[in-house]
Amino acid sequence: MNSVVKIKNLSHKYGSTVALDDISLEVERGELFGIIGPDGAGKSTLYRILATLLNPDKGEVYVAGLNALTDYKKIRTKIGYMPERFSLYQDLTVNENLNFYASLFGVSIKENYDLIAPVFGQLERFPNRRAGALSGGMKQKLALSCALIHRPEVLLLDEPTTGVDAVSRSEFWDMLSQLRKSGITILVSTSYMDEATQCERIAMINKGKILDTNTPVNLVDNLNENLYCAAANNMFGLLNRLRRTSGVRNCYTFGATLHVVADTSFDPDQVSAQLTADGLKNVKIYRTKGDIEDLFIKLTRDE
Ligand SMILES: Nc1ncnc2c1ncn2[C@@H]1O[C@H](COP(=O)(O)OP(=O)(O)OP(=O)(O)O)[C@@H](O)[C@H]1O
Numbered sequence: 024m025n026s027v028v029k030i031k032n033l034s035h036k037y038g039s040t041v042a043l044d045d046i047s048l049e050v051e052r053g054e055l056f057g058i059i060g061p062d063g064a065g066k067s068t069l070y071r072i073l074a075t076l077l078n079p080d081k082g083e084v085y086v087a088g089l090n091a092l093t094d095y096k097k098i099r100t101k102i103g104y105m106p107e108r109f110s111l112y113q114d115l116t117v118n119e120n121l122n123f124y125a126s127l128f129g130v131s132i133k134e135n136y137d138l139i140a141p142v143f144g145q146l147e148r149f150p151n152r153r154a155g156a157l158s159g160g161m162k163q164k165l166a167l168s169c170a171l172i173h174r175p176e177v178l179l180l181d182e183p184t185t186g187v188d189a190v191s192r193s194e195f196w197d198m199l200s201q202l203r204k205s206g207i208t209i210l211v212s213t214s215y216m217d218e219a220t221q222c223e224r225i226a227m228i229n230k231g232k233i234l235d236t237n238t239p240v241n242l243v244d245n246l247n248e249n250l251y252c253a254a255a256n257n258m259f260g261l262l263n264r265l266r267r268t269s270g271v272r273n274c275y276t277f278g279a280t281l282h283v284v285a286d287t288s289f290d291p292d293q294v295s296a297q298l299t300a301d302g303l304k305n306v307k308i309y310r311t312k313g314d315i316e317d318l319f320i321k322l323t324r325d326e
């Protein structure tokens with residue numbers, strides 16, 4: 024087996040708050056693996072444990088083949104960790120931050136520059152700007168460069184795209200697929216469900232539990248729900264009425280529309296006609312295919 028990260032029956036509590044509840048997970052060498060879950064799911068707790076900054080209450084954790092409890096010092100040389108919140112020195116310049124991280128790990132920037140070049144390239148224009156004065160997207164690129172400068176085996180990215188604009192988010196994912204080609208194993212967490220499809224495999228996590236682990240395509244294929252998309256002039260009225268319609272198991276907002284999980288007895292034409300008779304205008308209900316967000320809603324509902 025070629026697991027770079029192996030977690031067995033891991034649990035962690037803060038006082039009486041359960042942050043991780045008996046989770047098990049294996050990530051293969053070279054994978055781009057997603058940890059997908061909403062606020063408070065336990066993502067950052069998992070990262071702190073993988074980064075050996077926090078000892079778990081229970082369970083076994085191996086990173087780069089090493090035991091997180093006994094070999095934590097060695098693990099720290101093999102990982103690049105980008106915490107959830109901006110971790111760089113705001114008063115140091117771009118170059119000073121990078122130099123600092125390189126010196127921490129005893130490497131020269133030159134020897135690993137090929138690895139960071141696709142990320143750091145855009146920062147080369149302002150080497151002397153203070154990190155605190157960079158835009159959100161640029162800060163994130165600098166933090167990623169610093170996390171990579173010692174050529175880690177495993178890259179741990181905790182919500183790297185939170186609070187970053189849509190263009191920078193998409194650039195960031197492009198950079199991650201570039202980085203994968205260099206053989207680095209990447210664990211990236213996000214609460215944006217749409218980012219899940221960029222990963223080779225994902226673990227969906229909620230309230231400290233892993234709900235499912237698979238490729239995004241297989242996860243959605245297994246969704247197996249009778250799903251409809253619905254819209255009308257008055258979306259709030261539509262939501263309220265659909266939730267009271269027989270044959271509707273669940274109805275929730277989905278972007279600018281609603282998604283309706285229905286029994287096979289649900290007849291969209293008949294329901295449209297009824298809603299129109301009730302006074303709603305421009306009612307449209309049609310079959311749709313679910314995605315990761317629908318799956319997440321299903322899994323949390325099944326719980
Ligand atoms: N230092 C702490 N002390 C007490 N409770 C904590 C601490 N850190 C996290 N928690 C609690 O543990 C649970 C998991 O939190 P965690 O930060 O791991 O989740 P998360 O998925 O990273 O969430 P977010 O999306 O908000 O970053 C939450 O209920 C949180 O309130």
Ligand SMILES: [Mg+2]
Binds near residue numbers: 066067068107182
């Ligand atoms: Mg977090």
